[in-house]
Amino acid sequence: MDDIEDEDRRYKAPALEKGLDILELLADAAEPLPLAAIADQLDRSRGELHRMVQVLQFRGYIDQDAGSEGYRLTDRLFALGMRQPRTRNLVELSLPVMRQLVQDSGESCHLAFHSRGEMVVVARVESGEQVGFSVRVGYRRPIPSTASGAVLYAFQSDAVRQRWESLFAPALSPAALKEFRAHADTVRTRQVELTQSPLVGGVTDISAPIMRGGAAAAALTVPYLERREPVHSAEQVSVMVLAAAERIAEQLVQSDERL
Incomplete structure (x- = not known):
């Protein structure tokens, strides 16, 4: 999001935006992404995303691939x-x-x-x-x-x-x-x-x-x-x-x- 759009926003919710960033990233990913790759692509630390990933997994929005350490989007949003x-x-x-x-x-x-x-x-x-x-x-x-x-x-x-x-x-x-x-x-x-x-x-x-x-x-x-x-x-x-x-x-x- 550019600076002008950022200034026009009335409210910010950093934690919510982290979760949405993760969901949007996984939606476009061709393969499951491990936490390290998610952090790198979002330019954030693994520490600040670890809890967010765990919550999204617990709520059923993402899941860990059985054959790797990567995470993928589930069909919960679709449902x-x-x-x-x-x-x-x-x-x-x-x-x-x-x-x-x-x-x-x-x-x-x-x-x-x-x-x-x-x-x-x-x-x-x-x-x-x-x-x-x-x-x-x-x-x-x-x-x-x-x-x-x-x-x-x-x-x-x-x-x-x-x-x-x-x-x-x-x-x-x-x-x-x-x-x-x-x-x-x-x-x-x-x-x-x-x-x-x-x-x-x-x-x-x-x-x-x-x-x-x-x-x-x-x-x-x-x-x-x-x-x-x-x-x-x-x-x-x-x-x-x-x-x-x-x-x-x-x-x-x-x-x-x-x-």
Whole structure:
């Protein structure tokens, strides 16, 4: 935080900020970090962070990796966020529609939200087919690298887009950002995204927005597995995904009106 921002702050809570610094550091870490590494990266002594780390571990926000001395973030913060009424309501309304989508399409599906410049999977329903593909709850990827992320970004205001862009890690080059913006505008025009998975061969990610208040509150996505004798084509499944997303959005409007 720069000097101007620091001067504008009305209150300071050094102990709380140490804890938040630890959580934010571990959230971005690719591997568990030992106390010494946490202290070095935060430019603090091990002594002043030792008790803070122990409290965070006791409260369940971080945990020590079984194979090393490193600490990692648990899913407790994620679970707390999911307890928010609007978030919980969206997931609860989505699940029955998702189950019907899986039954109709024969494909698994998942629900994704935006979180700090990434998309995070918050719910999934697996297909009962013998061969299929699904994504685990809690899975995260940068917004620009997934169909869900492109859909979430596409259906936001310019101000929200700019805020999300500042969170992209790694940051996009000017050329890559321009290309991603243009792609998002295309997605917004056609209402649904169909793109080859960048991680899994033979999978086409099909994603549509769940709208709430004029913006995408979530993305409903089917990882469509290409088969020799498919029951439905990718284009047919895309129609199903878009219709399911619209049904959820309609139910959200009705639910919000009752609140």
